[in-house]
Amino acid sequence: MPELPEVEVVRAGLQAHVAGRVIARVDVLHPRAIRRHALGPDDFTGRLAGARVEAARRRGKYLWLELSDKEAILAHLGMSGQMVMQPEGAPDEKHLRVRVRFADEGPELRFVDQRTFGGLALADLVEADGDLLPGSIAHIGRDPMDPAFDPVQAVKTLRTRRTEVKRALLDQTLVSGVGNIYADEALWRARLHWSRPTEKLTNAQGRTVLEAATEVMAEALRAGGTSFDALYVNVNGESGYFERSLNVYGRGDEPCRRCGTPISREPFMNRSSYFCPRCQPRPRRSR
DNA sequence: CTTCAAACCTGTGGGC
DNA sequence: TGCCCACAGGTTTGAA
Numbered sequence: 001m002p003e004l005p006e007v008e009v010v011r012a013g014l015q016a017h018v019a020g021r022v023i024a025r026v027d028v029l030h031p032r033a034i035r036r037h038a039l040g041p042d043d044f045t046g047r048l049a050g051a052r053v054e055a056a057r058r059r060g061k062y063l064w065l066e067l068s069d070k071e072a073i074l075a076h077l078g079m080s081g082q083m084v085m086q087p088e089g090a091p092d093e094k095h096l097r098v099r100v101r102f103a104d105e106g107p108e109l110r111f112v113d114q115r116t117f118g119g120l121a122l123a124d125l126v127e128a129d130g131d132l133l134p135g136s137i138a139h140i141g142r143d144p145m146d147p148a149f150d151p152v153q154a155v156k157t158l159r160t161r162r163t164e165v166k167r168a169l170l171d172q173t174l175v176s177g178v179g180n181i182y183a184d185e186a187l188w189r190a191r192l193h194w195s196r197p198t199e200k201l202t203n204a205q206g207r208t209v210l211e212a213a214t215e216v217m218a219e220a221l222r223a224g225g226t227s228f229d230a231l232y233v234n235v236n237g238e239s240g241y242f243e244r245s246l247n248v249y250g251r252g253d254e255p256c257r258r259c260g261t262p263i264s265r266e267p268f269m270n271r272s273s274y275f276c277p278r279c280q281p282r283p284r285r286s287r
Numbered sequence: 288c289t290t291c292a293a294a295c296c297t298g299t300g301g302g303c
Numbered sequence: 304t305g306c307c308c309a310c311a312g313g314t315t316t317g318a319a
Contacts (some may be wrong), residue, residue: 001312032296060314079312080297095297115296117313163290172314180312228311231298270294271312 001076003061004143004177004241005220006232007182010083010171011063013235014056014109017085018065033097033111036074036136044122048073048100057133060143064134065121074123075111075133078233081118081129084110104166114231143177144214145221151214155206158198165201166194167274169213178213181249183225184274186213188248193280194266194273200283219245249275 002010026048028041030033037044054066064072075083084093085107096113097110098120111120123134131146142149154175161168162187169183180185189212192205201209220226225240228250232240244249247257252265256276264277 003313076313078296078314114298115311117296120310146295161289247317263305268312272310 001079001179001181001228002081002225002232003179003182004145004216005182005217005242006079006225007058007061007063008129008145008221009234010077010226011056011058013085014063014065017051017066018102018109019055019106020053022102022107023048023050023108024103025049025101026028026150027099027101028097029092029099030116032116033113033119036119039122044120047071047122059133059137059146060140060172061179062134062137062140062176064123066132069211070125070132072123072125072134074121074136076118078113078115078117078119081111081113082231082233083235084112084237085235086110118200122145140172140176141174144175144210144217145177145242151207151210155203156211158203158206158210159203161198162220163198164205165192165196165198165209166268167208168198169209175210175213177217180271180273181246182213182217182220185216185247186210186248187280188274188276189216193282194275196283198269244254248276251275 017209026045028045031041034041034044051067054068057064057066062076064074065070088108093112095112095114096110097113100109101184123136125132126135126138128138156175158168166183169178186209190209220242221242223242225232225241226242228243248263251263251274253262256263258278259278261278263274266273
């Protein structure tokens with residue numbers, strides 16, 4: 001599933017293949033893909049024709065193609081969204097949702113999305129805390145790879161929350177970019193059970209788990225991201241290979257790489273939490 | 288204000 | 304073989 005490292009791989013691919021090009025024509029093949037564009041498909045395609053892509057940018061799991069006049073194509077990959085470059089005329093993918101052709105008639109950009117949780121929208125860029133970003137995501141916190149990310153403040157905010165530590169890690173307003181996979185990996189590295197109450201974490205524990213999240217995402221980025229199946233690929237259709245480096249996620253009943261204890265899986269927020277019951281003991285009292 | 292859970296989706300795979 | 308259900312999960316929305 002695309003979390004920060006996977007989205008960053010895609011962003012870099014878009015920067016390399018799309019920046020500097022002028023859009024000739026956009027086709028929306030499935031209206032749900034632009035459901036967050038309130039003015040509808042005709043407005044979306046009409047306003048994009050002739051626009052020039054200046055750069056590909058990202059915050060957390062959101063990415064956007066910056067256009068001129070403080071506008072941008074804002075994208076979220078959801079669970080299965082892909083941005084792939086294809087030669088014009090290549091056969092349509094089964095789940096092709098949006099096609100972007102360019103004036104130079106070079107490779108076209110395709111938004112492909114099986115589960116349709118992702119989508120595109122036109123957004124106005126606004127000034128926020130020294131950054132230019134889509135107004136609709138101004139509520140998202142900075143991610144750990146942002147040069148202006150403030151880890152001391154993030155730990156402080158984390159410890160004022162009254163919730164479980166994993167819920168806090170997944171809260172994009174606190175720190176953005178972390179999803180279920182890297183949350184579990186960070187908690188394993190920090191030796192913290194997912195249900196530990198945030199208000200009881202020490203400053204050192206808070207710092208440790210946020211540093212672990214930052215490190216594991218940086219390592220995943222260097223590996224090209226995590227792929228379990230064909231649902232995450234870069235703009236050239238290639239998978240990342242960080243899955244082999246995961247220590248807990250998806251490893252239920254397999255031995256912990258630190259202590260050999262079988263990894264546990266528990267239901268959590270309509271998904272799963274993977275953890276080592278020995279390295280990450282459950283808190284004695286759930287608040 | 289904060290916290291929480293349901294809803295949105297489709298393809299895959301296990302059980303029977 | 305085929306049917307049914309569980310599962311994958313990020314964000315939005317509305318309720319408490």
